[in-house]
Amino acid sequence: MSAKTNTKPKILYSCYYARSREGEHFIPEHVFSYQISGEMTASDSKNTYHTKAGDFRFSKRNHLAKFTKIPPDGGEFKTISLFLDQEILREISKEYDFKIDKRTDSEAMIILAPNPLYKSFMESLISYLEVEQEDNQTLFNLKIKEAIHLLLKANPELKDILFDFTEPGKMDLEAFMNKNFHFNVHLNRFAYLTGRSLATFKRDFQKVFQQTPGKWLLNKRLQEAYYLISQGNPPSEVYIGVGFEDLSHFSFSFKKKFGVVPSSLFAK
Known part of the structure; x- marks a missing residue:
């Protein structure tokens, strides 16, 4: 497999040239992703999710998932993923007094409906991420906050997921x-x-x-x-x-x- 990644604080631009099943992992933070090209299949213990070029997805923290990344014929698998860490979410919760109305126990991933705000936001990141640059912690923190506000504007129901800071309880x-x-x-x-x-x-x-x-x-x-x-x-x-x-x-x-x-x- 040939692959390359440009890693920035809290934001990841990934490019794979061959089919990959190396994405199995624990999801420690919420992730907002844009599928630039290629396809991805993800599965948790209950469901299978499929995304194609142009799709947006929201992966929930504290879930287990397996990922298969499939590049198009003769092309590359490309994604942008923003990791919405708890520290930034707590800052926004405190600043805007965002609190959950109820706890949700739902699937590991949500395929988000297309939205022009999502697309323009992600496309604004692509040219920056494709060029090697020094890490810019302040810039990326601001982009993460912008992404969170966009998600809340387009999908208000995500509030009960984004600002639920409880940890897993003891289970069977x-x-x-x-x-x-x-x-x-x-x-x-x-x-x-x-x-x-x-x-x-x-x-x-x-x-x-x-x-x-x-x-x-x-x-x-x-x-x-x-x-x-x-x-x-x-x-x-x-x-x-x-x-x-x-x-x-x-x-x-x-x-x-x-x-x-x-x-x-x-x-x-």
């Missing part, structure tokens, strides 16, 4: 892990999202599953991989989907558990 560990085991993130992310410290997460996990998180995750991912490959899905696609980073490590672990390499099961 077994249900959460069975739904999210295929996300390849550190244990501290799982702990945070279930409302626990890492030490409490490990202790509760042992009580619920009678295994350490590492052993349980490995076995759960391998069992899911076995099922998917036996249903005709190629190992080269399955290993990422169930939470492995490396194909060779996946193949080694698979053979150790089941006595056969993944490719032999797929060949059947």
Whole structure:
């Protein structure tokens, strides 16, 4: 894969020349994104989202997601993403007395309706971001604030999401892990999202599953991989989907558990 990124404080311009599935991650901050070219498919534990060139999306903080980035034929996948960090949101909340009316428990991503204000705002950033320049913290903080006000003007219902500063509460560990085991993130992310410290997460996990998180995750991912490959899905696609980073490590672990390499099961 060939790729390049110009990283600025709180704003990211990305360009990929080949299909990429390396975008799986925990979303720590709200993100406002513009799809300049190419397509992107994202999925959380419940839904799949698709965006194409010209689309705008809003990704919510404290969610797990997988991303597949697809450049157009002979072209590049390009996006601009603005990270709406909690510090700036708290400043705006205090300055304008923005408070939530109710908490919302919704999906990881919202595909935003087209809006000329969004487009002109994003296009004003492109020429600047495509040229290597020194970081300008003040400028980018102002652009982030401008983006937040644009979002509120076009989508007033986002207020209850943007200015909800509560952290995840303690939840059912077994249900959460069975739904999210295929996300390849550190244990501290799982702990945070279930409302626990890492030490409490490990202790509760042992009580619920009678295994350490590492052993349980490995076995759960391998069992899911076995099922998917036996249903005709190629190992080269399955290993990422169930939470492995490396194909060779996946193949080694698979053979150790089941006595056969993944490719032999797929060949059947």
